[in-house]
Amino acid sequence: MLDAGLNRPARNGAEILRDPRLNKISAFSEDEREQLGLLGLVPEGIDSEDQQIARVRMQLSRKTSALGKYIYLTSLLDNNETLFFRVLMSDPAAYMPIVYTPTVGEACQKFGHILRRPRGLYLSANRRGRIRDILRNWPEPDVRFIVVTDGERILGLGDLGANGMGIPIGKLALYTACAGVPPQVTLPIVLDVGTNNQELLDDPLYLGLRQPRLRGAEYDEMIEEFVMAVQDVFPRCCIQFEDFANINSIPILARYRDRVCCYNDDIQGTAAVAVAGIFGALRILDAKMAEQTFLFLGAGSAGTGIADLLVKTMMQEGVSEAEARQRCWFVDSKGLVVASRTELADFKKPYAHEHPPVPDFLQAIEELRPTAIIGVSTIAKAFNQDVIEAMARINERPIVFPYSNPTSRSECTAEEAYTWSDGRAIFAAGSPFAPVELNGQTLVPGQGNNVYIFPAVGMAVYATEAERVTDEMFIVAARAVAEQVSAETLATGLIYPPMADILKSSLQVAKRVADYIFDVELARIERPANVDELIEASVYQPRYRSLI
Numbered sequence: 286m287l288d289a290g291l292n293r294p295a296r297n298g299a300e301i302l303r304d305p306r307l308n309k310i311s312a313f314s315e316d317e318r319e320q321l322g323l324l325g326l327v328p329e330g331i332d333s334e335d336q337q338i339a340r341v342r343m344q345l346s347r348k349t350s351a352l353g354k355y356i357y358l359t360s361l362l363d364n365n366e367t368l369f370f371r372v373l374m375s376d377p378a379a380y381m382p383i384v385y386t387p388t389v390g391e392a393c394q395k396f397g398h399i400l401r402r403p404r405g406l407y408l409s410a411n412r413r414g415r416i417r418d419i420l421r422n423w424p425e426p427d428v429r430f431i432v433v434t435d436g437e438r439i440l441g442l443g444d445l446g447a448n449g450m451g452i453p454i455g456k457l458a459l460y461t462a463c464a465g466v467p468p469q470v471t472l473p474i475v476l477d478v479g480t481n482n483q484e485l486l487d488d489p490l491y492l493g494l495r496q497p498r499l500r501g502a503e504y505d506e507m508i509e510e511f512v513m514a515v516q517d518v519f520p521r522c523c524i525q526f527e528d529f530a531n532i533n534s535i536p537i538l539a540r541y542r543d544r545v546c547c548y549n550d551d552i553q554g555t556a557a558v559a560v561a562g563i564f565g566a567l568r569i570l571d572a573k574m575a576e577q578t579f580l581f582l583g584a585g586s587a588g589t590g591i592a593d594l595l596v597k598t599m600m601q602e603g604v605s606e607a608e609a610r611q612r613c614w615f616v617d618s619k620g621l622v623v624a625s626r627t628e629l630a631d632f633k634k635p636y637a638h639e640h641p642p643v644p645d646f647l648q649a650i651e652e653l654r655p656t657a658i659i660g661v662s663t664i665a666k667a668f669n670q671d672v673i674e675a676m677a678r679i680n681e682r683p684i685v686f687p688y689s690n691p692t693s694r695s696e697c698t699a700e701e702a703y704t705w706s707d708g709r710a711i712f713a714a715g716s717p718f719a720p721v722e723l724n725g726q727t728l729v730p731g732q733g734n735n736v737y738i739f740p741a742v743g744m745a746v747y748a749t750e751a752e753r754v755t756d757e758m759f760i761v762a763a764r765a766v767a768e769q770v771s772a773e774t775l776a777t778g779l780i781y782p783p784m785a786d787i788l789k790s791s792l793q794v795a796k797r798v799a800d801y802i803f804d805v806e807l808a809r810i811e812r813p814a815n816v817d818e819l820i821e822a823s824v825y826q827p828r829y830r831s832l833i
């Protein structure tokens with residue numbers, strides 16, 4: 286006998302209770318109780334799903350700290366996956382800040398302390414040469430999405446070593462909650478290559494390898510072994526690289542993007558959400574992309590990834606590449622990125638324009654008069670009062686995007702941006718901020734977070750079995766996100782779809798991206814008569830199924 290629909294040997298009642306994919310806690314029917322050997326193992330009362338959600342909400346409301354709520358919801362995921370996703374999908378705007386940014390950042394910092402039950406796969410440098418075999422330890426046979434990190438740049442919090450596992454877990458929960466990718470096809474992975482974070486190395490509860498980070502050829506060989514092992518063991522799998530440091534994220538993406546199905550969410554996902562935000566802002570301004578001047582604070586892979594996608598978008602609108610690049614400027618720790626600087630990394634060079642040196646961000650604003658500032662620096666409060674006031678003096682409606690995560694690393698808060706600009710800033714941040722009341726008006730800040738992009742692109746890649754993930758798919762996604770924003774929403778200052786509607790808007794985006802994947806013949810399945818129906822039919826429903 287097989288478990289209903291799951292293609293696994295049937296289990297007895299006690300085993301079912303311990304399997305998060307089958308467990309219904311108090312919602313097993315009378316017949317299931319009788320036939321599966323559950324009698325007596327659960328209380329007499331039979332809950333409806335709504336009653337179970339009410340109980341979860343009540344228990345959650347008793348937790349006073351964000352981390353306590355994170356631990357509670359993670360335990361629920363480990364105990365009853367269906368109920369976890371029902372809860373999450375019932376009110377994404379309320380629960381995402383707990384399972385994702387910003388709380389997931391704190392959870393990663395304390396991951397070794399709060400561990401209950403391990404989740405995902407830990408591939409350590411000690412196990413090199415055996416990665417294929419370890420992937421085979423994963424119980425699900427058809428993994429279609431891996432989110433992998435080596436923990437070196439977790440959000441804006443830096444090197445958290447193996448504690449970075451919280452990020453792949455959180456991202457994959459959102460693939461399911463925000464775009465309906467079935468949880469059984471997802472696999473979170475941490476490549477534990479050591480850590481250079483002394484605090485973790487000194488922490489007796491840290492669970493990763495206690496050695497400095499693997500570098501150079503040994504590191505590259507481990508990445509190669511991992512990527513190739515995934516091709517062997519899970520041939521239809523897409524790999525999402527997440528929260529690697531710049532020194533590795535850029536070369537890894539360059540090495541693999543044309544060889545296997547993969548992408549880097551911090552580079553390409555963040556870029557697409559920024560482009561979507563700019564499209565939204567341009568609707569408010571009634572202006573063109575190529576008329577803007579973008580000034581970035583921070584010149585890492587997220588920043589140049591955004592600029593690269595802005596350039597491609599402007600080129601689609603008929604602007605030359607050279608002109609488009611000239612619209613994007615960067616300030617890093619050494620001041621304005623200009624042609625005369627000799628120490629620049631290759632990926633910054635396309636944006637090193639002819640200009641005298643400028644030592645800091647504020648002076649760069651005065652000299653370049655940007656229409657938009659985009660923060661990818663992880664420096665909290667870098668968009669200070671002088672910066673915002675200068676932007677508000679230069680522009681009627683300045684675009685202000687502090688994109689660094691989590692909230693503790695945001696370049697400014699929503700309240701600061703609105704207050705210092707008299708409510709004129711068009712604002713979006715990487716982490717969530719509450720609406721702000723100013724001069725009798727309610728201003729609604731957007732969350733310019735790649736969560737608007739990666740679940741939707743993921744759903745499209747999953748449903749079409751795409752062979753590759755391209756930049757053009759991200760531009761299609763960005764345009765589709767921007768189109769989801771209604772005129773009434775824009776009027777409140779919000780340039781992204783409301784978070785409460787994320788499932789609906791992600792599915793629209795997924796449909797558009799899937800269409801594009803078929804158009805460019807990157808799908809590994811036949812184009813169906815109706816692509817929208819293909820997406821709808823692929824969506825995971827967090828509902829209990831009969832187990833008998």
Ligand SMILES: O=C([O-])CC(=O)C(=O)O
Nearest residue numbers: 386440528551690734735
């Ligand atoms: O996880 C997030 O909130 C967005 C992201 O990828 C990052 O900041 O690294």
Ligand SMILES: [Mg+2]
Nearest residue numbers: 440527528551
């Ligand atoms: Mg990230």
